[in-house]
Amino acid sequence: MTPRLPSVLAPVALAAAAFVAGWLLPSPSGHAQPGGFDKPVSSGLVRVEDAVPTRGDWGEWRRYVRGQTHGAKDLVVLAVTLKPGHAPHPPHQHVEEEFLILADGAGTWHLDGKDHPARKGDVVYAGPWSMHGIKNTSDAPLTYYMFKWSGKGVEPPADRKKRDDKPAPVVGTWTTEDRHLAMGTLYQPIHTVRLRSSIVTFQQDGDRITGVSLTEKGEGLSGDPAWPDGRTAFRTVTFADGRLVFEFDVREVAHGSGRRMKEPGVVRVEAQLDGDRLVGRWRLFLKDGSEPFRGEWEAVRAKAGTEGKPK
Secondary structure (H helix, E strand, O other): OOOOOOOOOHHHHHHHHHHHHOOOEOOOOOOOOOOOOOOEOEOOOOOHHHOEEEEEOOEEEEEEEEEEOOOEEEEEEEEEEEOOOOOOOOOEOOOOEEEEEEEEOOEEEEEOOEEEEEOOOOEEEEOOOOOEEEEOOOOOOEEEEEEEEEEOOOOOOHHHHHHOOOOOOOOEEEEEEEEEEEOOOOOOOOOEEEEEEEEEEEEEEOOEEEEEEEOOOOOOOOOHHHOOOOEEEOOEEEEEOOEEEEEEEEEEEEEOHHHOEEEEEEEEEEEEEEOOEEEEEEEEEEOOOOOOEEEEEEEEEOOOOOOOOOO
16 A cells, blocks of 8 residues: 545645755755765655655554754654554654644544544644654554654753653663574475574663664674674664664665575564563565565673673
């Protein structure tokens, strides 16, 4: 299903986008460039086929824009389609401002402790630290658009300073293990599991969580020349209600017959916090949204003195 913005909502969406973005920065290419939060967003057009997809049991979102503009930082623009009975995540709060525009379907809004019917054409504004969320409570798909940002040169609300003293439970250093099947064919009689261990560290600056991994070099690792220090910075990290989600870019994925096809990808890790353990799975997505590889992921909080080196 390709999300489309009904004509009745087009003026609202454009107004929200203009309010969020202010003036867009020019680019030699003339196209908007989805990228990291620190990358400028240029004036241009992003087609639905160029939006970066992420899929899960809950449905799909497509990221059209991520970066900073003349007047906004941490800008994200998504089109999200939820399956019946699902939400993208539990109600949550953050320092960024956010507009949610319901393009199609019906469900339930959650705003500051109260639930409201969600109907086609609704627009919700969630200010900094407002608890908000949406769930598809119907028997048909629900599609909405999200604009989220922080203003440059604007002091964060006082609540942020209070929260700086209470870091998220995932902040710190973890020893991780990722596992996936290593085999020539699904039907062979003997299967083996490939296991890799790394160190992952999460830090918090106000409301924002960042993360980086450190992997010790060893036999069988690919891309060594392009990965001299074994470090990978995560482009997004979220943690809410005990659920950790982070993503990082993969420069090149070799797949297909003879591994002749090469294209960039995105790895998404989802895990649940259980005391000093994180247990979940990883999935690798290609640009078309397909998921050719997946596996298990687990982390244990590192003991003092063991933070700097994988097992």
